[in-house]
Structure formats: C-alpha cells, structure tokens
Amino acid sequence: MRRILDPPVLLRVLAPLILLPLLGLAARPHALAALQQQVGWARAFRAYPTLAKGLAAVVGYQPWRPELWEQAGLYAFQGGDYENALLALRRAESEGRLSPLGSLYLGDAYRQAGDLEAAATAWEAARSGVDAMDLARRWLEIHEGTGDIPAVTSDLQELVALRPADVQLRYRLGLHLAAQQPVDALPHLAQAADLAPSLKPQADYLINSIRTASLAGDPAYLLLESGRALASIGEWALAAEAFRASIAAAPEYAEAWAYLGEAIQQLAVSGSAGIEEQTADDRPLTGSSSPAGGDHAPQGLTELEKALALDPRSLAANTLMALYWQRQGSYDLALEHLYKAIALYPDNAALQAQMGSTLALSGDLEAALGAYRRGVDLAPLQAEPWRLLAGFSVLHEYLLREEGLPAARRAAALDPKDPANLDMLGQVLLLLEDFSTSQRFFQTAIDLDLGFAPAQVHLGLVYALQGDTRRAYQAWKGVTAGAPGTPAAEQAERLIKNYFP
Numbered sequence: 001m002r003r004i005l006d007p008p009v010l011l012r013v014l015a016p017l018i019l020l021p022l023l024g025l026a027a028r029p030h031a032l033a034a035l036q037q038q039v040g041w042a043r044a045f046r047a048y049p050t051l052a053k054g055l056a057a058v059v060g061y062q063p064w065r066p067e068l069w070e071q072a073g074l075y076a077f078q079g080g081d082y083e084n085a086l087l088a089l090r091r092a093e094s095e096g097r098l099s100p101l102g103s104l105y106l107g108d109a110y111r112q113a114g115d116l117e118a119a120a121t122a123w124e125a126a127r128s129g130v131d132a133m134d135l136a137r138r139w140l141e142i143h144e145g146t147g148d149i150p151a152v153t154s155d156l157q158e159l160v161a162l163r164p165a166d167v168q169l170r171y172r173l174g175l176h177l178a179a180q181q182p183v184d185a186l187p188h189l190a191q192a193a194d195l196a197p198s199l200k201p202q203a204d205y206l207i208n209s210i211r212t213a214s215l216a217g218d219p220a221y222l223l224l225e226s227g228r229a230l231a232s233i234g235e236w237a238l239a240a241e242a243f244r245a246s247i248a249a250a251p252e253y254a255e256a257w258a259y260l261g262e263a264i265q266q267l268a269v270s271g272s273a274g275i276e277e278q279t280a281d282d283r284p285l286t287g288s289s290s291p292a293g294g295d296h297a298p299q300g301l302t303e304l305e306k307a308l309a310l311d312p313r314s315l316a317a318n319t320l321m322a323l324y325w326q327r328q329g330s331y332d333l334a335l336e337h338l339y340k341a342i343a344l345y346p347d348n349a350a351l352q353a354q355m356g357s358t359l360a361l362s363g364d365l366e367a368a369l370g371a372y373r374r375g376v377d378l379a380p381l382q383a384e385p386w387r388l389l390a391g392f393s394v395l396h397e398y399l400l401r402e403e404g405l406p407a408a409r410r411a412a413a414l415d416p417k418d419p420a421n422l423d424m425l426g427q428v429l430l431l432l433e434d435f436s437t438s439q440r441f442f443q444t445a446i447d448l449d450l451g452f453a454p455a456q457v458h459l460g461l462v463y464a465l466q467g468d469t470r471r472a473y474q475a476w477k478g479v480t481a482g483a484p485g486t487p488a489a490e491q492a493e494r495l496i497k498n499y500f501p
Contacts, residue, residue: 031061048079056088066095070102077105082112100129107138116142133162149241152176160188167196171203175230179238180245182210182226198451202233220250227259234486236266254311258320261303265324268299300324313344319354331362349378353388365398376407386411387424394427404428412441419445419452426458435462453479453488460492464499473500 055072059065073088086109092098093106107122119142123135136158143151156173163169174188186207193203206229213225227242240263246256304324307317322337338355345351352375360368372389379385386407393404408425415421426441439462445455460475476492483489 048075049081049084052076052079052081052084052088056084066092066097069095070098073102073109074105077109082109085109086113100126102126104130104134111138111142133159136162147237149176149179149238153180167192167199171196171199174203174206175235175238178206178210178226178230179235179241182222182242183214185226186210201451205229205233220246220253220256223249224253224256224259227256227263231259231263231266236263236270239263240267252310254307254314255316257303257310258307258314258317261300261307261324262320263300264303265300265327298328315341315345315348318344319351322354322358326358326361331358334358335362347378349375349382349385351375352378353385356388356392360392360396365396368392369399369403381414383411383415383418383421386414387421390424390428394424394431397431400428400431405432417448419448419455422448423452423455423458426455430458430462430465435466438462451482453483453486453492457488457492457495461495464495469499 052072052075055068055075059068059072062068069088069092073085073092076082076085076088085105089098089102089106089109092102098106103122103126107119107126110116110119110122123138127135136155140152140155140159143155153173153176156169156176159169160166160173170188171192174185174192177185177188189203189207193200193207206226209229210222210226213222216222223242223246227239227246230236230242231239240260243256243260243263246253247260250256301324304317304321307314308321311317318337318341322334322341325331325334325337335355335358338351338358342348342351342355352371356368356371356375358368359365359371369389369392372385372392375385376389390404390408390411392398393400393407398404405428408421408428411421412425422441422445426438426445429438429441439459442455442459442462445452446459456475456479460472460479463469463475464472473496476496479492480489480496
C-alpha cells in the first residue's frame with residue numbers, strides 16, 4: 001500500500017487545489033453567498049447604488065458572467081452614480097455584452113460627463129434597438145441646452161413625425177418655424193390652436209401676425225413681424241433668431257437691427273444660452289454720450305447703434321435706444337432719443353407715454369404727468385393711453401384719486417372687454433382701500449380671460465388684506481402653476497414668501 005506522502009499520490013491530491021485558483025474558480029462560498037444576499041436585498045429595496053456595486057463585485061467572483069456589467073451600469077445610472085455607471089457600461093462594451101438599451105445609457109453617462117461626442121457615438125449604436133422617441137428627445141434636450149435653434153427645429157420635426165397627435169410638440173415646432181420659415185409654421189400653429197384651448201391665444205396671435213405680414217411679399221419684413229410676435233409672447237430666443245434671419249435677408253434693415261438689440265438685452269437679463277450676463281465693467285457711466293465699443297460694449301448696444309447709423313429717423317431704433325439708456329439709468333440720454341423721436345413723430349401717443357415713464361424714473365413726476373396727459377390728448381378715444389396714465393399713478397402712488405381713478409374709469413369705459421383695463425381700475429381702487437369694489441373688477445377681468453394672471457395676483461392680494469389667507473394662497477399658487485416664468489408668477493412667489501414664510 002502506497003503512502004499518502006509519496007510524491008505521485010501527493011500530486012494527485014493537491015492538483016485540484018492548485019488548479020482552481022489558476023482557473024479563477026476558487027470557491028469562496030460564504031463571501032459569495034453573503035454578497036448575493038446583499039444584492040437581493042438591494043434589489044428589493046431599490047437601493048440602486050448598492051445594487052450596482054454588489055453586481056460589479058459578483059463579477060469579480062464569477063468572471064464568466066460579463067453581462068452583469070451592463071446591469072451594474074444601468075442600476076448605477078438609476079441611482080445617480082454616473083461615474084460608476086460610465087465605468088461599468090464601458091466594461092460591458094469592452095466585453096462585447098452591451099445591448100442597445102445599454103448603449104443608450106452609455107450615451108447618457110457620457111453626456112453627464114460632458115463628452116457629447118462620445119455620447120453621440122453611443123446613441124447611434126443604440127438606434128437600431130431602442131424607441132426612436134427616446135433618442136430624439138435626448139437630442140432635443142442637448143440642442144436646447146446649447147441654444148442651437150435650427151437643430152432643435154429638426155429634432156421637433158422628427159418628434160412630431162413620430163407623435164403627430166402630441167399638441168405640445170406641434171406647438172413648439174410651430175414656434176421654431178415661425179423664427180425661420182414663418183409660413184411653414186402656420187399649419188402647426190393652427191392645429192395647436194384647434195386642439196389646445198390654453199395655446200389658442202398665443203397661436204392665433206402668431207398666425208394673424210404672420211398672415212398679415214406675408215401679404216407684403218417681403219421676406220425680411222415677414223421675419224421681422226414674426227419675430228416681434230414671438231417677442232410679445234415672451235419667446236425672446238426665437239425672436240432673436242427671426243431678427244437675425246431678417247438681417248440676413250436684408251442687411252441694411254434698420255428695424256431688424258434695433259429689435260435684435262432689444263432681444264439681446266432681454267436674453268442677457270434672463271441668462272439664456274449663448275448670451276453672457278452683463279458685467280459691472282460693461283455698464284456705461286450716467287451722462288456719457290456713448291461707452292467704449294469693442295469687446296466691452298454692453299449687450300445690445302452695438303446692434304442699436306447699427307440701426308441708428310442705418311436710419312437715424314427710425315422710430316424703432318430711437319425708442320429702443322431710449323429704452324436701453326433708461327435701463328442703464330442714463331435718463332438724460334434716454335430723453336435725448338425720445339425728444340428726437342417725438343419731433344419726428346409728433347402724433348404718436350405711445351411716445352408720450354414712454355417719455356412720461358422716463359421722466360418719472362428720473363424723479364420728475366410733474367413733468368411725467370404732463371407727458372401722459374399729452375398722450376391722452378393725442379388719442380382720447382383709445383383706452384391704452386388712459387390705462388397708461390392710470391398705471392403711472394398706481395406705480396408711483398401719485399394723485400391716485402385726482403388722476404389715476406378718472407383715467408382708469410375712462411379706459412374701462414372705452415374698452416370694457418379688455419381685462420387689462422378692468423384690472424387697472426381694480427388696482428387704483430385697491431390702493432384707495434375700496435376692497436369690495438376692487439375685488440369685483442379683478443373677478444370680472446378673470447371672468448373675461450381665465451388666463452389673465454395679473455388680475456389673479458391682485459385678487460389674491462385683496463383676499464390677504466381682508467384676512468382670507470387661504471383663498472389668497474390658492475390664487476397665488478394658481479398663478480405660479482398656470483403661468484410659470486411670467487412677471488405675474490414671480491410677483492405671486494414673492495407674495496407667498498411674504499405672507500407664508
């Protein structure tokens with residue numbers, strides 16, 4: 001009988017113990033079982049980061065299961081651990097075990113890391129195996145973030161082709177086409193107006209503006225008017241795109257340059273993509289005739305100066321330049337351009353209102369009142385000059401009973417179907433502490449236009465002043481939810497913070 005320690009016998013006994021580690025098959029049953037139990041618990045409780053790390057650790061014990069790398073990457077991404085998601089999904093890719101869904105999320109992980117080129121490559125690899133909507137929406141988000149309006153338009157066209165019944169997508173496509181090819185926007189805007197009552201006022205306004213301007217047969221003018229309509233509904237980035245397109249069609253078009261300067265200022269204030277915030281060094285000194293140009297010229301000034309150089313008599317160029325200097329606090333320069341515009345267009349009531357606004361900001365309320373009165377005298381049968389006079393009185397709480405109240409009543413009498421007129425009358429009465437009557441006018445304005453947010457804000461203020469904070473809160477929250485991003489919503493937010501700290 002051979003002894004166990006004889007070399008041939010010992011070799012046969014030890015061979016499995018030597019070969020198992022070399023083959024990567026060394027069994028560590030207790031650690032692996034505990035790890036698998038941990039993975040199970042993490043899956044049950046949706047602890048995705050823990051689950052991802054557990055699956056990656058399992059592959060360490062079982063390297064013949066490379067498909068777990070993709071699972072680990074997907075769970076890491078779901079848990080917000082984008083760095084480890086990228087590592088795991090790249091490992092799955094290198095192992096040749098990445099599915100189209102995995103490629104989609106690999107692109108997302110690259111995007112989180114800021115590598116859009118690698119993201120694009122991964123998304124293209126996923127194209128054959130995932131919903132086209134998923135890819136199109138991802139590109140839409142990318143292009144919206146970079147402010148690439150033509151690319152956004154292309155993305156929206158693809159999305160509308162995939163989901164033709166999606167009214168919001170179709171409306172957004174109509175807005176983007178209005179900035180580049182206004183006539184092509186009409187069918188999309190018309191369908192949005194027909195199917196979504198909440199979009200109808202904006203869509204109809206754009207449609208009417210585009211149709212009217214198209215009658216002139218001038219592409220540059222059509223783009224200018226479409227841009228102005230976009231600006232009037234707050235779509236300043238698209239408006240700027242339309243003004244640039246107008247300039248491309250007619251480089252010497254002074255009005256297009258002027259409105260582009262205004263759009264650039266609006267975008268600078270909102271911090272939109274592609275427009276840098278104005279720095280302290282960029283602000284002109286009060287009383288200076290013109291700041292230094294070049295790289296430190298304030299946002300929009302170059303375009304406004306270009307407009308005036310092209311046409312010194314342009315009403316748009318002079319009034320928008322005046323508005324520019326008013327914002328800078330250079331009221332003397334603003335008044336200089338307004339006096340020039342009034343000399344050129346003495347019958348324009350709106351110019352008198354702008355003059356009144358600038359004089360009021362400079363502190364001369366008596367002179368401002370005179371300008372507003374001249375505006376009323378120029379158009380006594382139009383409601384707007386009367387409403388602007390009342391608004392001046394409300395804003396500065398100046399001669400409310402003597403000037404503000406009669407002007408507001410006159411505006412409401414001339415056009416009682418305009419909610420803005422009723423809202424203005426309500427504001428005057430509110431400041432005069434006639435709460436019940438002001439409440440009635442605010443409510444009537446809302447009844448005329450359920451989406452008229454300023455009246456809802458003011459109605460909430462009436463409730464608050466009367467001690468009904470519950471209804472006040474409901475009114476203001478309705479504005480923040482129904483008209484987000486608007487001045488009315490910002491005012492409602494401030495009131496909520498003041499009354500409900």
